[in-house]
Each structure stands twice: as C-alpha cells, then as structure tokens.
Amino acid sequence: MGKYTVLIIDDEQEIVELIEIYLINEGYQVFKAFNGAEGLEVLANQKIDLIVLDIMMPGVDGMETCRRIRQQMYLPIIMLSAKSEDMDRILGLGLGADDYLSKPFNPMELIARIKSQLRRYFNFNLHNQLNCDDNVIHIKDLVINKNNHSVSVYNKDANLTPTEYEILLLLASNSGIVFSAEKIFEKVWNEKYYESKNTVMVHIWRLREKVEKIPKEPKIIETVWGVGYKIEK
Template sequence: MKYTILHVDDEKEIVKLLKMYLKSEELELLEAYDGQEALEIFSKNKIDLMIVDVMMPKIDGFELIRTIRKESNIPILVISARVEASDRIFGLELGADDYLVKPFDPHEAIARVKSLLRRYHELGVSKEKFHSLLAVGDLNLNTHSCIATVSGESIELTAVEFRVLKLMMEQPGRVFTKEQIYEHGWQDSLTGYNNVRVMMSKLREKIGNERIRTIRGLGYRLEVANERT
C-alpha cells in the first residue's frame, strides 16, 4: 500500500530534502508551507501521516496539531528547531506521536515515519479486525471502533494512548514497566521513556487520575474498580 505523507514546514529546503528520501521509500508526499495551507490540503486529501514544524506563519505547528486532533488520530511527527523539553512535552500533550529536533539525520526521520506508519496502519488501531469490548468498572474500550467511554461519556484517544490503554485494560492490576509501555505504545525500541510520563499524564486526565497508579521504581498499573480509593 502506498501511503500519503503531508509535510508542513516553511523551510522549503527541508521539505525538498525529505521528499527525496520519502520517494525512495515509495511514499507520496504532499507539501505545505504554513499551517493554513496544511489544513486546506488535509481537508481535501486522505492523509496517512503528517510531519509538522512548529514555527510557521499563519497557523503554527502546535495549533495545527490541536486542530487536526479534533477530527483525526493519524500519526503526527513533529520536526522542530525548538529544543526545550517544555516544547517537546507540550507537543506530545497536544497529541503528537513523536518529536524530532532540528538539525536531524534524514535517515532517522524516515525510520520514524516508517515506524509510525507501521504501528498505526499495520499493527495499530486502523487494523483491528474483530469486535471486542474491554471493561474495567465504568471504563470501557471498544477495540473495533477505537472508542473509549468513562461512565458512558466518550473520550478521544491518540493511537499511542489507545494501544497503552488496551494493554492495561487487558490485564488490570498488573504493573507494567516504562519499557514495556513504551515498546507497546510506540512499538519500537528507541529510547524515549520520557515520552511515557507525558503520555500517562495525559491519559490520566482523560480517564481519571485515580484509575492509573504509579508504582515507584517499577511502573504503572490500571486499578481494578474495587481497589481504587
């Protein structure tokens, strides 16, 4: 299957560079040079993954991610010159799936793109084949429609959050290490364990802080309803 990538960056040299590498992987590339143009392209095309810069005219990358996440869970890779940890954390909290800092190795960027595509379209939420409903108390997860509900109210999940919540709901009460959560959620072995803390914090906000307990020095577990205090 040939995937379509939307690359949004006002630095045309970077877009041109990645286009060369993406073509060698038989990936189709659509180009945008500001956030507004990206939204227009997104509304008219089937996009499988987005590469997003942060500092752009008209609509910046963070606002673009926030807007896209209102209607789509496609993988989003941020590539930005903003190197502060607070910027990376903010981008991930908004719903980005990965964050790469400029200057970057094009080969690493392509590896991350391929990994995100594989996780989402081949191993992730878009390929669930069988209807299945997981329930832990009043927390429910339909693994076919990828819809989570808390007390009957739907909540939006990113692809990573979906995979991690599914993992924990399949074995409530079990402690999962950061390594296990990272490898299952992001489905690669790149060292990005700091991303786990950010993602778990965001997931707690969505399903309720009391549902996920941090086990100091070990990891996290999903609390069984009658064990929550």
C-alpha cells in the same frame, strides 16, 4: 493497501523537499504545505495517513495546527522543531503528537520513525478487524471498543490519539500488571527505549486528563511509585 500518504507541513522549503525525496524513494505519496493553514486545507481535501509537522511556523504554528487536527482526526503526527529543550517536546506531545524529532535530524531516522508509526497504526487496525472476539474491554467506567478504536469513560467519548489509545489498550489488556515507562515505550513504539522518560510520562498525563474524573487523583491509570503504571479491574 496502496501507497501511504504523508503530509509535510514546514515553512522551510529545503527541508520539505529533502523529506519529500526520501519519502518518494520509499514509495510514499507526498503532500506538502508551508504553513499551518495550508496544511489544514490539505487535510480537509485529501486522505492523509501520517503528518510530519514543524513547530516553528509563521501564522498558525505547529502547536496550534496539532491542536486543531486532534479536535477532529485520529492519525499519527510526528513533530519537528529546531529547539531541543524538553519543554518543547512536552508541549508537542501534550497537544497530541505521537513522536518528536529535533532539527537538524538524520532523514533516515525520520523515515524509520514514520515507518514505525504507520506500522503500529495500521497493524492495530488490522488486528482489531480480524479479531472480533472479546473486542470490548470494560473496566470500571472505562469502555474500550477494539473494533473501531473508540474509548468512552463515564459514557462520554475520550477522543484519544493513536498513541494514547495503544498505551491505554496495553494497560487495560493486562489488568493488574505493572508496566515501567521503559516497557511501555518498547511495547507501544516497538523500538528500544531511548532518551528521557518524558515521552511516556507526557502521554500518561494526557490519558489521565481524558479518562480520569480527577486527573491528579487517578482511579483508572494507577501509578506504582518507583515501578510504573497499571490498570486494575
């Protein structure tokens, strides 16, 4: 395909321009917005492949912007914040972000994470387009269609984010196998496990909110205490 398009939404002009320079040097097409409302307007008028989204912005902040995007779009979101507390990370991931980076950050690390997110997102799409056999997984009341990345449970659309979809597909495609948080991270993020378990735990929590009748009593995504998570047929 042609150039990937990245939308940067951040009220700090210097940071936006810095990220833009690095992205252009890597061959990306860049769109810029300096608040949430501007970002949503760009999304309504341009084809965007990935979003870099700051949390702390006046007006429509990053959390609300992320929530609105996730109501209608399926694309990777990397959140930025000057705060590094776990609670901010959990809130961002809980709203549907795929990754999180604290300011100040190394621009090359951000570029690496952007590449990783885009690689996973588009490689999954390509793989599913080329492999039409066994393209639907049925487990209990869960249906995963690998052709169009759709997921339904109890005959209702689950509306998963890209990362949530990939975690669910990993577990469902390996029924009965227990995956630790570390292994899920390495398989889905395609990089070595780092920092705390919060990233995977929050995504599992989000998945259960969307696919379980009673999230606190999961019947689909089971916890094997002290080991990890699994899905049984």
